[in-house]
Amino acid sequence: MLIVIALGGNAIQSSDRRGVEDQWRAVSNAMASVSEVIAEGHSVVLTHGNGPQVGFLLEAFDSLPMTEPRPTLDLAVAMTQGWIGFMMAHALERELTKRGVRKRAVVVPTRVIVNSDDPQGWKPTKPIGRSYTREEAEVLSKRMGWIFKEDPRGGYRRVVPSPMPVKILEVDTISALLQGGFVPIAAGGGGIPLARSNGELRPVEAVVDKDLASSLLAVELRADKFVVLTDVGGVAINYKRLGETWLRRASTKELRKLYEEGQFPPGSMGPKVLSCIKFVEATGKECAIGHLEDAYRVIKGEAGTTIGE
């Protein structure tokens, strides 16, 4: 069975900044779970988020003198793909070796074409990087063309668009590597976004949701299952409210209704549920959402929420 597994940011580090040793520990734990699935004989493609890491890089660039040229956001995403991908590949091979599995992990830095015609997705809504004073925001807005929005917690934050992914450029590469028996690690941070303009594909300063990009990749690879691993136990109605109910199984029809009722918050469970719905609708196969530590049982449908037609 070919399984695409999307790992949340918690697979690498929590949102509070931590040292390199802590990162290795978190990655190793996550890869231990994943390696059990591979040891069962499944083909696996791993994808991952990059929120805390891209935030760290942007903060470091911001600490440089204001006159210094800064890498654009697409380049920062490419950096996190190299960084996190290396840690995952290295830790995964170690965990596989422990379990007697001789397989090589391969990092596939991934580009993704986004929908440049959708005005909704092209609105700058996604805050990135740190909070600035009004004066700093004005300077950066002039110098770099950045767009800022007032942060409810004070100050101003840069906002970028979060357009829909429509095609993963590295699908053929990933297929070739799967055929060769490798474990590809791809679509990191949702991929490096490219938009078509004047007949050419150009990198854009935007953020692609990593679950939506992973779902697209799973569809394009004709995966048998799409699994989203995160830091909660599955999908719940009235999450953390009166009448909280965890779903063990749900149909896309039920979930779409709950999604439209606003049950799942935008930056969190929302895109996970939407990316599962998209995968199931496109393939007729099942999707599962659950806790990273239960990876093995979530994939078997023994934990988390399984979503089918």
Next chain:
Amino acid sequence: MLIVIALGGNAIQSSDRRGVEDQWRAVSNAMASVSEVIAEGHSVVLTHGNGPQVGFLLEAFDSLPMTEPRPTLDLAVAMTQGWIGFMMAHALERELTKRGVRKRAVVVPTRVIVNSDDPQGWKPTKPIGRSYTREEAEVLSKRMGWIFKEDPRGGYRRVVPSPMPVKILEVDTISALLQGGFVPIAAGGGGIPLARSNGELRPVEAVVDKDLASSLLAVELRADKFVVLTDVGGVAINYKRLGETWLRRASTKELRKLYEEGQFPPGSMGPKVLSCIKFVEATGKECAIGHLEDAYRVIKGEAGTTIGE
């Protein structure tokens, strides 16, 4: 013919800091040269340096408050592989398309096992990052375990070992991708160095010379030719001195003698010449060193220096 082409740092940017637009321009020029070689029907593996880029990242991390945890050097190398690899892949595909060639470039973040038994290679000799005051150096030495050396130009710089590469972990991946018709971009910055300790491979804070790593990769891939492209026209005796003589052809025996006489400086032409000698001695095939802009002619032996048995 399978050709491994190593690109110098000048393929991406000169040592004076430049903006993202300049980087794209430099990469596009370099990839235009390379695409002509691919358009001729050759299989190509590209490798690249990362000196200015890793320097930039270290400087950005250094601008963060001293209490902030910093990524280790191996992680910074992994970041530059993602960053530079993405730019090269994207620019190369555009140049290939212009020439009517439909081939996909693939970034292969690469790990390299270094010789951990060689005491010479394990001495911290390679300066990285910026210059520090004595006080800063003392703090960082205590907190991070970094080793510092006085900089002849003033201040103190961190020094790391530059051990010999002995095995490229991603050779099978790169072979599989070549067979699939892809153009792999690999061994960026000499690769992420790993050393064996207690039976495990662990990342180490060291710098692998990118020409030596590229030569090793060319040997392991059984390449038909190894080409080092840089910002000078080839190998010269008495370079920039009285009696300067450019070599059009040389044998490994002649070159080894000149190398041992100290004709080629350590951080510059030295490792390029040594990596060529190693490739020719291991394979019996030819190596060429020349200017990036002459790529096409250097590979044909019409420019630069060709080194044979």
